Amino acid sequence: xxxxxxxxxxxxxxxxxxxxxxxxxxxxxxxxxxxxxxxxxxxxxxxxxxxxxxxxxxxxxxxxxxxxxxxxxxxxxxxxxxxxxxxxxxxxxxxxxxxxxxxxxxxxxxxxxxxxxxxxxxxxxxxxxxxxxxxxxxxxxxxxxxxxxxxxxxxxxxxxxxxxxxxxxxxxxxxxxxxxxxxxxxxxxxxxxxxxxxxxxxxxxxxxxxxxxxxxxxxxxxxxxxxxxxxxxxxxxxxxxxxxxxxxxxxxxxxxxxxxxxxxxxxxxxxxxxxxxxxxxxxxxxxxxxxxxxxxxxxxxxxxxxxxxxxxxxxxxxxxxxxxxxxxxxxxxxxxxxxxxxxxxxxxxxxxxxxxxxxxxxxxxxxxxxxxxxxxxxxxxxxxxxxxxxxxxxxxxxxxxxxxxxxxxxxxxxxxxxxxxxx
Amino acid sequence: xxxxxxxxxxxxxxxxxxxxxxxxxxxxxxxxxxxxxxxxxxxxxxxxxxxxxxxxxxxxxxxxxxxxxxxxxxxxxxxxxxxxxxxxxxxxxxxxxxxxxxxxxxxxxxxxxxx
Numbered sequence: 303x304x305x306x307x308x309x310x311x312x313x314x315x316x317x318x319x320x321x322x323x324x325x326x327x328x329x330x331x332x333x334x335x336x337x338x339x340x341x342x343x344x345x346x347x348x349x350x351x352x353x354x355x356x357x358x359x360x361x362x363x364x365x366x367x368x369x370x371x372x373x374x375x376x377x378x379x380x381x382x383x384x385x386x387x388x389x390x391x392x393x394x395x396x397x398x399x400x401x402x403x404x405x406x407x408x409x410x411x412x413x414x415x416x417x418x419x420x421x422x423x424x425x426x427x428x429x430x431x432x433x434x435x436x437x438x439x440x441x442x443x444x445x446x447x448x449x450x451x452x453x454x455x456x457x458x459x460x461x462x463x464x465x466x467x468x469x470x471x472x473x474x475x476x477x478x479x480x481x482x483x484x485x486x487x488x489x490x491x492x493x494x495x496x497x498x499x500x501x502x503x504x505x506x507x508x509x510x511x512x513x514x515x516x517x518x519x520x521x522x523x524x525x526x527x528x529x530x531x532x533x534x535x536x537x538x539x540x541x542x543x544x545x546x547x548x549x550x551x552x553x554x555x556x557x558x559x560x561x562x563x564x565x566x567x568x569x570x571x572x573x574x575x576x577x578x579x580x581x582x583x584x585x586x587x588x589x590x591x592x593x594x595x596x597x598x599x600x601x602x603x604x605x606x607x608x609x610x611x612x613x614x615x616x617x618x619x620x621x622x623x624x625x626x627x628x629x630x631x632x633x634x635x636x637x638x639x640x641x642x643x644x645x646x647x648x649x650x651x652x653x654x655x656x657x658x659x660x661x662x663x664x665x666x667x668x669x670x671x672x673x674x675x676x677x678x679x680x681x682x683x684x685x686x687x688x689x690x691x692x693x694x695x696x697x698x699x700x701x702x703x704x705x706x707x708x709x710x711x712x713x714x715x716x717x718x719x720x721x722x723x724x725x
Numbered sequence: 726x727x728x729x730x731x732x733x734x735x736x737x738x739x740x741x742x743x744x745x746x747x748x749x750x751x752x753x754x755x756x757x758x759x760x761x762x763x764x765x766x767x768x769x770x771x772x773x774x775x776x777x778x779x780x781x782x783x784x785x786x787x788x789x790x791x792x793x794x795x796x797x798x799x800x801x802x803x804x805x806x807x808x809x810x811x812x813x814x815x816x817x818x819x820x821x822x823x824x825x826x827x828x829x830x831x832x833x834x835x836x837x838x839x840x
Contacts, residue, residue: 311755318744346740349747354800357754358772448743 311361316520318349320527321366322446325373327418327481328409332377335425336475338443340380348372374410378403419444420535421481423528426470427496428479435470436499437506438463445524455517457510483537490540496532497546497602500525504550508557515561522557526550533589544593545602551586552609555579561711569715571618583613604633623652640666644682656690673699677706681716693723728768728834729813731803733820736827753821761805761816772801804834 322345329341348369362368381402390398408414426440441447441455449467453460473479484492507521529547532538559573590606608629615621630646643666647659663683666672672679684699697720704716742750761767775798779788807813810833817829 312752313748316745316748318748322744345744349744350735350739353747353751353754354772357751357758358770358801446744448746451743451745 311356313361313365316446317365318352318369319446321369322349323422323444324415324419325370326443326446327422328370328415329373329377330422331409331418331481332406333380335479335481338471338474344373344376344380347376370410370415374406377406381406416531416535417483418481419531420537421483423496423532424483424492425474425479425481427492427499428474429492429495430477431470431473432466433498433502435466435473436495437502438466439470440499440503440528441524442467444528447524451517451520454514455521456506485537489537493538493540493542497542500529500532501546501602503528504553508553519557522550522554526554541593541596541598542600542602544589545600545606548586548589548593549602549606549609551582551589552606552613555582555586555613570612575617578613586610586613599632601633601637604629604636608633621652623649627653640668640672640679644679647686648682651686651689656686660686660690673702675706677703677708677712680706681712684716684719688719688723697723726766726806726808727836729805729807729810730832730834731805731813731817731820732830732832733800733802733822734828734830735798735800736822736825738825739822739827742825750821750825757819757821760819761803766806766816768804768806770801770803773799775800 325345325348326338326341329344330338333340351372352365352369356362356365382399385399385402409418422444423440426443427436431439437456438452441452442449447455449460449463453463456463483489504522504525507518507523507525510518526547529543529550533543533547555578556573557579559575559577560568562568586606587610590603590610593603593606608626611622611626611629626649627646630642630649634642634646643662647662650656650659650662660683663669663679663686669679673683680699681703684696684703687693687696687699700716700720700723704713704720707713707716739747739750758767758770776789779790780786781788805813805816807816810831813831813833817831820827820829823829
C-alpha cells in the first residue's frame with residue numbers, strides 16, 4: 303500500500319506570500335477597499351484549503367492558478383449570496399448575474415491581476431498616510447507579510463504594527479480611497495511616494511543590522527520585486543523607476559559581502575569584490591542605462607551612479623574619487639541632508655582633504671544633536687580623526703559611537719579601531 | 726502491528742498564520758507524511774471538507790453541526806501502523822499542527838480476526 307520513499311513535495315519559496323498579494327489585490331478590486339478585511343478572509347480560506355488538500359494528496363500542477371481559482375469561486379459565491387436577484391424579473395436577474403460573473407472572471411486574468419496589484423500599491427502608498435503606515439500596509443497587503451514578520455523586519459513589536467495597520471486601513475475606509483491608478487498630472491507625484499516607500503523598504507532590509515539576515519534579505523527582495531513590477535507596467539515605465547531598480551540591484555549585489563561569518567561588518571575597502579553578485583551588477587547597469595532615457599535626473603539616478611562607481615572599481619584603491627565627489631555634489635543639490643554631507647566628507651577624505659572633511663561635518667546645522675543621537679556621525683568623525691592621526695579626538699568620537707550604536711556588529715568594529723589606537 | 730487512526734482537528738491559531746507560515750506548515754505536513762511512508766507505517770489518509778451534517782436519533786434528525794459552533798474542526802485523518810498505543814501516541818507527537826494548537830485524537834482500530 304505504501305508507496306516507495308520519495309522526496310517530500312516542494313513548492314516555490316514564498317509562493318503563498320506572493321500569491322497573497324495578488325489575490326488580495328484582485329479581491330479588493332471586486333469587493334471595494336472598504337471590504338479589505340473580507341478579501342483577507344477569502345485569501346486565508348483559500349490557503350487553509352490548499353494546506354489541507356495538498357498535504358493529504360498532491361500539489362496541483364499549477365499551484366498559483368489553483369489558488370486563484372479557489373479565490374475566484376469564493377468571490378463569486380459571496381457575490382451570489384449578496385445579490386437579491388429574486389426581487390427582479392427572471393430575465394433581468396439572469397443578465398445582471400451573467401454580466402457580474404463575467405466581469406469578475408475578467409479581473410482574474412493575468413494582465414488584470416498585475417493591474418490590480420499596481421492599484422493596490424498606489425492605495426497603500428497614499429500620500430495622506432504616514433510613512434510608517436504606508437510601509438506596514440504595503441508589506442501586509444501587497445507583499446503578504448504577517449504582522450509578526452513586519453515587526454521583525456522593522457525591528458519593532460507586533461502591537462505597534464497592528465496599530466499602524468489598523469490606522470491605515472481605517473483611513474482608506476473613512477476616505478473611501480478607490481483602488482485606481484492615478485493618471486495625468488497626478489501620476490508623477492503619486493509615483494514619487496511609491497518610490498519613497500520602496501526605497502525605505504529596501505533600506506530597512508539593507509541597513510538595519512538589528513534584525514536577522516533572513517528577514518532583511520526578504521525585505522530587500524520584496525522591494526526589488528515590487529519595483530520590477532512597477533517597471534513592467536505602462537505607468538511605471540519611467541526613468542526614475544529604472545534608476546531606483548538599478549540602485550537596488552547594485553546595492554543588493556554586495557548583500558552577502560557586507561557581513562562576515564561572525565556577523566561582523568566588513569567595510570567596503572575590505573570586501574572581497576569577486577564575491578559581489580555579477581548578475582545583479584549587470585542588471586543594475588542595464589537598468590541604469592535604461593534610466594537615462596529622458597530629461598529627468600532624480601536622486602535615484604545619482605545614488606545609482608554612485609553605487610555603479612563602486613562596482614566599476616576593481617579594487618577599493620581604484621575608486622574614482624574625483625568622479626565620486628562630483629556625484630555627491632549633484633546629490634547634495636537635490637538632497638541637502640546631513641547623511642549626504644557625511645558621505646561626501648568620507649569621499650573628500652579619500653581625496654586627501656581630511657581636514658576639510660572634518661570641518662564639513664562639524665559645520666552641519668544641529669551637529670551637536672546629530673552626534674548625540676545617531677552613532678554614525680560620531681563613528682565617521684572618529685574615523686576621519688583617526689586618518690588625520692588626531693588620536694585624542696578619534697578616541698572621543700569612537701567611544702561615543704560605541705555607546706550609541708544599537709548594533710553588535712558595529713560595536714565590534716569600533717572596538718577594533720579603538721584597540722588600534724592603543725598600539 | 727495494529728492499525729491506528731489519527732483524527733486531526735485544526736489548530737485554533739491556524740487562522741492567524743501569515744502566508745509564509747502556512748506554507749511552512751504545509752511543507753512540514755509533506756515531510757511528515759513522507760517520513761511515515763518511508764517507514765512503511767502509513768496506510769491511508771484523507772482531508773475533510775469543513776462543514777457537514779449530523780443525523781441523530783430515531784427520527785433521523787438532520788442538523789448542521791456540531792461544526793458550526795465548534796472552533797475545532799476535524800480536518801482529516803490518517804491510518805497508520807504501530808505496535809502499541811504508546812508507540813502510536815509518540816508518532817502523533819510529530820503532527821505539524823500541534824504548535825498551532827491543533828489536536829490529534831489517537832484511536833486503535835478494532836480487529837475481529839479471532840471471530
